[in-house]
Amino acid sequence: MNYRALSKTSLRISEISFGCMSLGNDHVANKALLHQAFDQGINYFDTADLYQAGFNEETVGRAFAGMRGKVVIATKVGNQLRPDGSGWDWNPRKEYILQAVEASLRRLQTDYIDLYQLHGGTIDDPIDETIEAFEQLQRQGKIRHYGISSIRPNVIREYCKRSNIVSVMMQYSVLDRRPEESCLELLREHQIGVLVRGSLASGLLIDKPAKAYLTLPADAVAKASASIQQVATGKTSKTSAALGYVLYHPAVTSSVVGIRTNAQLTDVVEAARHAIMPASSIQVLQQSVPQLVYDQHR
Template sequence: MKYNQLGKSALQVSEISFGCMSLGNDHAANARLLHRALDAGITLFDTADLYEKGENETTVGKAFQGRRQQVLLATKVGNQWRTDGRGWDWNPSKPYILQAVEHSLRRLQTDYIDLYQLHGGTLEDPIDETIEAFERLQEQGKIRAYGISSIRPNVIREYVSRSRIASVMMQYSLLDRRPEESCLPLLQEHQISVLARGSYAQGVLVDKPAQPYLNYSVEEVQQAATAVKHVAGNGQKIVDTVVDFVLQQPVVASAVLGIRTDEQLAAAIQAAARLPLSPAEVAALRRAVPPSRYELHR
């Protein structure tokens, strides 16, 4: 497993990370899966207080009792569940963040979070107030680094210029190259890492039938999947190919892969030992479909 520095922080993250959102309700089964990932060298585990109303954080926290020093725990804040439990509201305020972190710490059964991320963001937010909350938590030792999870270029630019974020989590894949236009170069310039999610494009690049994806038609999605198969052959190398396409970008510190089953974990672990794509192979993939671009929040 390769490890990369996360931005300017002291965190060294595994280039394959475990996206915990899809974990089920069986704490023992989850612990076995998470321990297998850690034993294979995966060290970054990403969750959020939004997932399963906090139960996802709880199952991750239970799993790593006794092994806390070996893992990097990343979670997210900003979506406040309503009292009736029938939805949530966006709340990036300083008081809420300072309150919510205490609940996440308790569920994760830890006294610090390695990476605390704002789970969204708009230009209408009290951005300086939000940053103040993260800075205070870092000063208090309750978080080691902070970042945002966003695909909005205009929001990303604000945090790049006004904060000390270590990372931006964003969707990036062969079928979502929108970050290449403006976000990736900007973050590279400022030594802010990308945590890439959605590398499989909801599975259509790997093992699911073609269907419309973002602004791509079924035919274009099929073209991309065919290009992947042409470069990779079949089987595990398809996963290797779509993951390596993302990690070819030097600003991408880790590909965060959603994992729920033993088979998905095995594929993720194998991808860490992949052979890198050649420049010709990368070029062939990029020719398969035209790059998309952000239309909103530019």
Template sequence: MKYNLLGKSAVRVSEVGFGCMSLGRDPAAATALLHRALEAGITLFDTADLYQHGENEALVGKAFKGMRQQVVLATKVGNQWRPDGSGWDWNPSKGYLLQAVDHSLRRLQTDYIDLYQLHGGTLDDPLDEAIEAFERLVEQGKIRQYGISSIRPSVIREYVRRSHMATVMMQYSLLDRRPEESCLALLHEHRISVLARGSYAQGLLAGKPAKEYLNYSEAQVRQAAALVVEVAGTSRSPAEVAVDFVLREPVVASAVVGIRTAVQLSAALQAARRLPLSAADLQALRQLLPPNAYEQHR
């Protein structure tokens, strides 16, 4: 397993991360899966206070109790559950962020969070307020680094300009190359790392039946998946190709893969041990379809 630093920080993460959102609610099975991942070299575990009303954080925290120094815990904030449980509302206010972190710390059974991320964001948010909250939490030692989870170039540019964030989590894959247009170069220039999610494009690049995806037709998705299989050949899996495509971008510190089953974990670990793509294979993948671009929030 290779490890990369997050931005300019001293936080080092495995280049394949464990997305915890889909973990089942069976504590024993989930704990066994998390422990197996850690034993195999995965150190980055990403959750959010939104997932299962906080139960996901609690599950991860309990699983790693007594192992805190071995793992990098990332979680997200900004979606506030309504008291009646009917849904949630967006709340990036300073007061809420300073309050919510204590609940995450309690559920994760830790006194610090390695990476605290704003779980979305718009230009209508009180950006400076949110940044002040994150900076204060760093000063207090409750978090080591902070970032945002966003696919909006307009929002990302403002956080790059105003904050000291270490990361941006964004969707990026062979079928979603929108970050290439402006975000990846900007973040690389400012030494802000990308945590890539959606590397498999909802499984379409890893064996699931083709369907329309973003601006690509079903036929185009089928064409991309076929090329991934061809490039994989007999020495790689399609998942390895999909992950290597993402990690070829130097700004991407980790491909965070959603994992729910032992089979999915095995695929992620295999991707971490992948054979790198040749320059010719990479060029073929890049030239197959016209890259898509963001239509909104530019």
């Protein structure tokens, strides 16, 4: 497994990381899968307080109890669950963040979070207040670094200008190249690491039948999948090609992949070994599908 520095921090994280949202409801099974991922070189694990109403953080905390210093744990905040269980509301206020982090620390069985991320965000948020909360937590040692999870260019620009974020998590793949229009270069210039979600486009680039994706029709998705197959030669699998595409951009630090089974873990780890793509293959993939652009929140 290769490792990359996250922004200007001292954190070095695996270029393929574990999206814990995919975990099930069995602590024992989850621990086994997470430890297998760690044993195969994955050291970055991404969760959120929203996932399974906190159970996801708890299961990650249980899995890595006693070996905290060996793993990099990221979680997220901003979606406040309603007491009646009917859903959640967006809450980026400082008071809520300072309260929510305590529950996350408790569930994760740790006294610090490596990367604390705002789980969304809009241009109408009290952005300076949100930043104040993260900066305070950093001074207190409760978080090491902070970032945001967002695909909104206008929000990303504001955090680049006004904060000390070290990362942005965003959806990016051969099928969804919207970040290439402006966000990736902006983040590279600011030395802010990109954590990619959706690299495999929910399996549409790998093994699932073609269907419409975002604004792309099914035939465009099928063409992209065929191009993935075209560049997947030798030891390079379709998974390798899809991961290699997003890892090619210098702004990207890691691809966060949802892993549910041992078979998926084996496929992803093996694919990571052959995810180095030549420029010619990148061009083939870029030419295979129209580049989408963000039509909102610009």
